[in-house]
Amino acid sequence: MFGALPAALTYYWRMKMPETARYTALVAKNIKKATQDMSKVLQVDIEVEERAEDPKLNYGLFSKEFLRRHGLHLLGTTSTWFLLDIAFYSQNLFQKDIFSAIGWIPKAATMNAIHEVFKIAKAQTLIALCSTVPGYWFTVAFIDIIGRFAIQLMGFFFMTVFMFAIAFPYNHWILPDNRIGFVIMYSLTFFFANFGPNATTFIVPAEIFPARLRSTCHGISAATGKAGAIVGAFGFLYAAQPQDKTKTDAGYPPGIGVKNSLIMLGVINFVGMLFTFLVPEPKGKSLEELSGEAEVDK
Structure with missing residues (x-):
């Protein structure tokens, strides 16, 4: 029973963590959310910088x-x-x-x-x-x-x-x-x-x-x-x-x-x-x- 406690705590704290900014910006395509997460983690104000997506970089694993x-x-x-x-x-x-x-x-x-x-x-x-x-x-x-x-x-x-x-x-x-x-x-x-x-x-x-x-x-x-x-x-x-x-x-x-x-x-x-x-x-x-x-x- 007590062996489940570390796993439960790990799950709880992991759910409190924001997704990495790279994933949010480059994969989820949500640059605004990535900027907000980075601002929260670094405790500084970061301006949102929109950028055009390069279609050449949007390739899959089996490409x-x-x-x-x-x-x-x-x-x-x-x-x-x-x-x-x-x-x-x-x-x-x-x-x-x-x-x-x-x-x-x-x-x-x-x-x-x-x-x-x-x-x-x-x-x-x-x-x-x-x-x-x-x-x-x-x-x-x-x-x-x-x-x-x-x-x-x-x-x-x-x-x-x-x-x-x-x-x-x-x-x-x-x-x-x-x-x-x-x-x-x-x-x-x-x-x-x-x-x-x-x-x-x-x-x-x-x-x-x-x-x-x-x-x-x-x-x-x-x-x-x-x-x-x-x-x-x-x-x-x-x-x-x-x-x-x-x-x-x-x-x-x-x-x-x-x-x-x-x-x-x-x-x-x-x-x-x-x-x-x-x-x-x-x-x-x-x-x-x-x-x-x-x-x-x-």
């Missing part, structure tokens, strides 16, 4: 004009989000399996349930505090300095580098003396995921598309990303099974093993880096400039 202007952009945002979530969710959901495989935490069969939960929680908390959380704060600090494109490209690049660095010499890292090195480099893949595409793939689709299609394109990109999460969650679960069928978990067929699965994730990160080149750099530009809505007839 040739959208394909010409933003087709590659949408391909870039959907593909990078899809590829990121395959790799990111695979790494996140199966940390315990990877850490058990290298011997950083004991096998589940050697612990009781409470001890297992404690060990896994401690390992995942350490990864989060040392890599995941700092990665987000680095993005916050540098996103308007070096830009979304550079952060995403750099993130995919270093995710690829560190994934290959732990995958190819995998047999070296599982030795007892080398496990800490494995954990450090594995943590760096999370750091550059968050100081990289795990932040920018959410931000960029909200900036580069026209106001009337912005939410739709962002939703398409996000839905494609969640499809990647499904692929990553189920795919890694099966792929990481040992090739020897006598060593697989109960009910699972033989897979390609942890080493080959990590190599595959490295390849996915590399492909994500390539698709990043389809995404424009929004840094320092207004939403109207990015979407082409600020174009002036010559």
Whole structure:
């Protein structure tokens, strides 16, 4: 019952918020209402400025004009989000399996349930505090300095580098003396995921598309990303099974093993880096400039 309270409060306060001025002016075509809303929010008097509508900018999602202007952009945002979530969710959901495989935490069969939960929680908390959380704060600090494109490209690049660095010499890292090195480099893949595409793939689709299609394109990109999460969650679960069928978990067929699965994730990160080149750099530009809505007839 109490769980419904945050949702109810969110709904109440959302209903009190005015629609964004861009939507009201550019989509609802009510410039007067948009001006009034902005005056209320900014607490200043703003004069209404009527402007003629450019019919060339009134194109739909399935139009040739959208394909010409933003087709590659949408391909870039959907593909990078899809590829990121395959790799990111695979790494996140199966940390315990990877850490058990290298011997950083004991096998589940050697612990009781409470001890297992404690060990896994401690390992995942350490990864989060040392890599995941700092990665987000680095993005916050540098996103308007070096830009979304550079952060995403750099993130995919270093995710690829560190994934290959732990995958190819995998047999070296599982030795007892080398496990800490494995954990450090594995943590760096999370750091550059968050100081990289795990932040920018959410931000960029909200900036580069026209106001009337912005939410739709962002939703398409996000839905494609969640499809990647499904692929990553189920795919890694099966792929990481040992090739020897006598060593697989109960009910699972033989897979390609942890080493080959990590190599595959490295390849996915590399492909994500390539698709990043389809995404424009929004840094320092207004939403109207990015979407082409600020174009002036010559």
